[in-house]
Amino acid sequence: MLAAIGLDEHAERIYTHLVAHGPATRAELAARCGPVATGSLELLQAAGLVAPDAARRFTAAPPAVALEALLTGQRHALREAELTASMLTEAYRSASSGEGRAHRDLIEVVGGRAAVSHRVAQLQAGAERELLALVTGRHQVVAADETGAESAAVARGVAYRVVLERRALDEPGAARPLFEAMDRQQQIRVVENVPTKLIIADRSLALVPLTASTTDPVALVVRAPALVTVLTVLFEQTWEWAHPLGRTGAALAVGPVPAGDPDETDRRILALLLSGATDPAVAKQLNLGLRTVQRRISRLMALARADTRIQLGWQAHRRGWVD
Numbered sequence: 461m462l463a464a465i466g467l468d469e470h471a472e473r474i475y476t477h478l479v480a481h482g483p484a485t486r487a488e489l490a491a492r493c494g495p496v497a498t499g500s501l502e503l504l505q506a507a508g509l510v511a512p513d514a515a516r517r518f519t520a521a522p523p524a525v526a527l528e529a530l531l532t533g534q535r536h537a538l539r540e541a542e543l544t545a546s547m548l549t550e551a552y553r554s555a556s557s558g559e560g561r562a563h564r565d566l567i568e569v570v571g572g573r574a575a576v577s578h579r580v581a582q583l584q585a586g587a588e589r590e591l592l593a594l595v596t597g598r599h600q601v602v603a604a605d606e607t608g609a610e611s612a613a614v615a616r617g618v619a620y621r622v623v624l625e626r627r628a629l630d631e632p633g634a635a636r637p638l639f640e641a642m643d644r645q646q647q648i649r650v651v652e653n654v655p656t657k658l659i660i661a662d663r664s665l666a667l668v669p670l671t672a673s674t675t676d677p678v679a680l681v682v683r684a685p686a687l688v689t690v691l692t693v694l695f696e697q698t699w700e701w702a703h704p705l706g707r708t709g710a711a712l713a714v715g716p717v718p719a720g721d722p723d724e725t726d727r728r729i730l731a732l733l734l735s736g737a738t739d740p741a742v743a744k745q746l747n748l749g750l751r752t753v754q755r756r757i758s759r760l761m762a763l764a765r766a767d768t769r770i771q772l773g774w775q776a777h778r779r780g781w782v783d
Contacts, residue, residue: 467503467509471500471501471504473493473494474504475504475509475510475520477489477492478518478519478520479520479523482519483517483519485516485517486516486518489518501518507526507530508529509526509527509530566682566683566684567680567681567682567683567687568680569670569678569679569680569681570667570678570679570680571676571678571679572676573675573676576669576677576678576679579667579681580609581609583659583661583665583667584609584612584613584618585609585612585613586661586662586665587613587618588618588662589618589619589662590618590619590620590621590661591613591619591620591621591659591660591661591662592622592659592660592663592692592699593620593621593622593623593659593660594622594623594654594655594656594657594698595622595623595624595625595628595654595657596625596628596654596657611644614644614646619645619647620641620646621646621648621649622641622646622647622648622649623651623695624638624648624649624705625650625652625653625654626653626737629732629735629736629737629741629745630741634745635728635732635745635746636745638705648704648705649699649702649703649704650702650735651698651701651702651703652736654698655698656668656669657669658691658694658695660688660691660692663689664683664685665681665682665688666687666688666691666692667680667682668682668691703734703735704782705731705732705735721763722760722763722781725746725748726756726781727781727782728746729742729753729756730772730782733757733769734773734782739754739757757769757772760772760776764779
């Protein structure tokens with residue numbers, strides 16, 4: 461069992477006996493474990509697993525300390541071997557093809573929060589026509605427009621289409637920046653599950669994460685046309701399945717329930733409901749009381765002459781209250 465850390469069968473038997481029964485002399489070990497092979501005790505001493513005392517009795521070192529030290533050394537050696545193998549593989553690929561560097565340029569691995577954030581900003585800064593994004597419900601590596609690149613891209617006419625995983629709406633304060641983005645003519649849809657985070661610029665450059673970690677993220681920057689096409693197809697299929705979040709206009713107004721047609725708050729309530737949000741989630745996102753939200757929904761059902769919320773959704777679409 462311990463051959464992986466350099467112990468033969470006899471040395472392992474001796475160490476196991478000393479752990480289970482306590483210190484013993486060479487003669488006692490020979491009587492209990494069979495003839496002590498030349499070098500077995502010396503091997504255990506060199507590994508730090510046993511030590512002799514003044515009475516020439518051998519005592520086992522605590523397994524939790526001694527074996528863990530040996531295992532740590534083995535793990536380090538394996539990591540070094542893996543790194544060497546990776547370097548040799550890369551050298552072999554480069555040597556076997558004169559286009560090795562060109563091929564490497566088609567795919568780039570980026571590690572670390574700062575580096576990934578920088579690449580996201582670069583994608584947005586370099587986009588000329590459109591930017592497509594899939595957003596999962598997990599905390600984002602790059603916060604919404606923390607670099608200002610998104611606002612600059614929108615200002616120069618880049619069209620944004622974003623598919624958001626529905627559970628992202630459960631995060632406190634998630635809805636307001638979405639409505640603000642839609643006010644800037646960005647298109648946002650919501651779907652139950654998003655297959656992966658993804659950003660595509662002008663259908664020629666993509667960034668997709670390799671890990672789910674937000675503290676030490678690793679992402680793949682893809683320039684290979686065939687792979688970018690595959691990722692674009694993935695986005696378009698997800699877009700087709702997703703539900704539009706809705707259209708927004710003026711700033712959110714919080715106040716008494718209006719008596720006439722739906723106001724902007726009503727439209728946002730409808731947009732969130734149609735995306736699958738619960739009443740408490742809608743109230744939290746719009747900073748409204750739960751009873752206020754439910755009262756507004758009841759009034760909207762009366763305005764639409766709807767007996768159920770399914771009918772309300774159909775009437776809201778038919779009457780142009782939401783997209």
